[in-house]
Amino acid sequence: MSASKLPVLDEAANPPDLTFGEQLRMAGQSFWASRVRGRLILLSIALLAVILLLTYGQILLNRWNQPFYNALENRDLPAFWQELRNFFFIAAFLLVVNVAQTWFSQTTALYMREGLARDMVDQWLKGRRAYRLSVSSPLGVNPDQRLHEDARKLAETTTSLTIGLLQSTILLISFISVLWQMSGDFSIPLFGHQIAIPGYMVWGALIYAGGAAAASNIVGAALTRINADRYAREAEMRAALMWTNEHLEPIALARGEAVELRAIHATIDNVLKVIWKLAMGLTNLTWVSAAFGWLALIVPVLIASPAYFSGTMTFGGLMMAASAFTQVYTALRWYIDNFGAIADWKATLLRVMVLRAALTEPALTEDCAGQIVVEPGKPGELAFEDVYIRTPSEAEARWGGYHIREEAPVIHAGERVMINGDPGVNRRQFFNAMAGLWPYGEGRIVLPEEDHILFLPQTPYMPEGRLIDILAYPEEVAAYREEDALAALKAVKLSRLAPLLKDRKRWDRVLDKEEQMALTFAHLLLRQPKWAVFNDVLEGLEPETVKVLTGIMQSLDQTTLIYLGRSQAFLEALSPRVLHLERMDVPVPEV
Template identity: 60%
Template sequence: MTNAEPLGRSGAAETTYEIGFKRQIAIAATSFWGSPVRNRILLVATALLTIILLTAYGQILLNQWNVPFYNSLERRDLPEFIVQLKNFAFIASFLLLLNVVQTWLNQTAALYMREGLSRDIVDQWLTDRRAYRLSLSSPLGVNPDQRLHEDARKLSEMTTSLTIGLVQATILLVSFIGVLWQLSSGFVFHVGDTSFSIPGYMVWGAIFYASIASLASNLVGFRLTRINAERYAREADLRFSLMRTNENLEAIALARGEENQRQRIHSKIDDVVALIRQLAMALTNLTWVTAGFGWLALVVPTLIASPAYFAGTMSFGELMMSAAAFNQVHSALRWYVNNFDSIADWKATLLRVMSFRAALVDMDDFHPEGSEVLLERGTAEQLAFRSMTICAKPNGNSCAHAFRLREPDPVINFGERVMINGDQGVNRKLLFDALAGLWPWGGGSIDLPEQEILFVPQLDYLPEGPLRDALLFPAAASAFSDEEIAAALTRVGLHELTKSLDEHARWDRRLEKDEQMLLAFANLLLRRPQWIVFNDVLEGLEPETVERLSSIMSELQEATLIYIGRSGAFYDTMSPRLLHLEALPQTPPAL
């Protein structure tokens, strides 16, 4: 098991980290309220509400226009027909202008939502080692790029679209339900010798029709949310496999492993295809409901209003006005039916993004089961180990393999040179991670010095972009002058790179391993930290590079150097104090 693997969990556990819908909404609301784009979104939302209200008013005018227009047709009144066409042109132009403005506001709202959500998720992800802790403790942190990018995009766009649609449907419902009630309030039904009236019977007809459609949609499409969530999880697995393959093409080619890796990727594709097949079947079944009720909606309004028309209490224009008002009320009521699949998709995306955000926040209070290595920031200029043990293979409350320092509670004072090696099979990197606060599994405590510690891994991270950024990471590009940068590069033997400081490239691929380590030491020379912990950085380098780096280490007189590894060059150059990691005896399993 490597350090990057989730401990004690399987890949299938990704979908088990679920939070209730109410908590999802609460997390989203908290995120929105703390977002720097909140005021911009609220301003756009106010403008959108105004436009929607004006659109509803325009649609009421258009609905009222039906009566004189269709009555003029019934009377064959050409002058009145032309007048009504002019009125229609005015109303249609007004609605067209509102539609264009609303489209622009819709896109602007979606843009601000995307900006706010994406920045919030990234900020929560890259905060105080949360991302690394999550990658160790949960499958959610292994391939988060799908949630950070695609899911965040979908959630922001769908939230905007569905919210605007719901508000617009609600306003239309409130606007037209009164119109429809008034139109159908005076009709009297005659059945034999009995006469009776149903106040607003067309309103009740629309509510009944939409309720049946909503109930049928729920019954048929209840599985969509789960299927969509599963699909996005498997899509993320496929994307991660493709990314890993692309990052390791050379190793795959050298091992002649294309066939094996192709089969692995095909298995991921099979998982995605299987879920898409389930989704296609579920959507097909849902279409029987949505399309069926949609086609019936063409004639249902006229059928419901026809008794009044044939009884002579309603003109042809009033019939068309009633049918149009019924369609508005019905379309508002069946908004849920028409958007059932979109709502299911939105709920699945909301679950993935908010559960990811909640898991990240929970990392602030993350503690492994059983004991843990406590890091305490001291006030003295020393680093002290207090009964520290490192668990290399945690398994719940037990530990399958652990190690400790042979020397009892050693203390490293400022300015010392210390080398920590270990028994065969002891994973020394875990001590490096424990010192950095990345590996809490174990026991005891470590008292850290008050000064900042700089940790240098075997392979440093080089961000994409100009070489200047890669060299100075994580410091700002403006922190050092070009002269200081050139001097540091020259000292480590990379003087030729001074001409490429502003060149954009994938420096982790362009530079050889030795050059990347030399670049890391140039960073050290610029930042001049007082405490430096190396993780076997001289291992596997060319002799000339090892000699140069050892020489640079000897010049760092104002820093404490702790080298975790077995480097003869470091030992010969620095004459360090030696500490030793030893494996603890394994407790035999109970019979």
């Protein structure tokens, strides 16, 4: 048996290492695969039109400054009232456009979130990726934070930052030309000569905004990493709280509240440490952003004042130039004002796209070399061809693994088969390999073509909902008649639950282990599959329950039964053919 590598079974496996460009490409793929792509494109076009109208309104408002302030300087009352009327027309136009922009931006964010959330969930629950990720990567341990909170934040911040960047770019292009025209050819005396500086106010705005941007980059360089670390610690805290909530009964029985409390407090401490670092980073960034922000109140007037004092510019022209300078500077400092938000966005993008990249890795989505192949074959036959199950290492020098001792066994329709194994063999992995969940190993498992196979795990799944929904899961309730459901409950000795068939409860907490397994067998009776594979389902049950359940198995004349385990009751009641799982530890090859 060859000893192929085990990259995906390493519990400390690192997430995919994506560059920023790869993250953007992955986000683009997610957008293009979105079912709301068409609506987002139409909304983007509408938003662009609204932003252009808003920019036009701001240009009108900027031009209004000159006649208005000239009217004040000249004490021209009729002109003053005329400009006031003009102002209210412009303001009304801008108000309507602002409201339209808000509506379009909020709607875009909504559809952006819908598209991203649905795409991420689709990728997560496609095929058997979610399970495989949960056993192969730390990303699969608590993906809910990335699927819910991070996806929400990414959609909303992407929308707001994109709109802000687009609006600032259009403002910059529009007002730079205005400011350049107003600057004229400003000259400064130097060594007896007049040195002309065309568009000097534009250069002043560029230098001022560039200095602010450079300072912000230096001070806030670590914010992206700190934000990413914060989200990881928040996810760990949420997972700890969810784990405790799901295991309240055993914790209370063991009087383990103090231990759980210490563990949760430790996760809270980790979150608080990162938030403290983030608070300090944002505080330091505020020194830069606030300083340049306050100076922006006077800098435009200072830069425009030489032309005013030289007599080439009126007071109205000064105010118009100062307003245009403010628009250019505001557009240029968009990056500065949003440095923290951009760092947060990049951290969120990384977390979401790393998960999406992991979910679309060929190791999860395709049959790769060194994996068990599960494929359909002949009807009425289930075959194992050179199947070797590879397990996580149990010692530094060896890999755990096992195979079927019998040579290429074939199970035919109608048979009763038990598969047990050597001490220490984890039959659950073999059970999952048959279901296509555990690809780690070699060989082929050939399933009967078009024959329905029902897999029954040792721990039944009890989804929240009505009892009748659990009986039918994963099919719709309409697939079965209510009288058949009642008959199935009666057959497994759960007639007392008949009046509760339509009740919605946390049945995993209401029913004990015996009742949950009996409910699973009631589903088996309803489903009547051609093949049923059991993973040690009789282990640890009361003798009376075992007797009832083995009786159900005996009654399934049209179902092929494959039982993984060592149940004496199954042996005695069904006299199955027995296959053996044999350990084959493989030494790790020297590097």
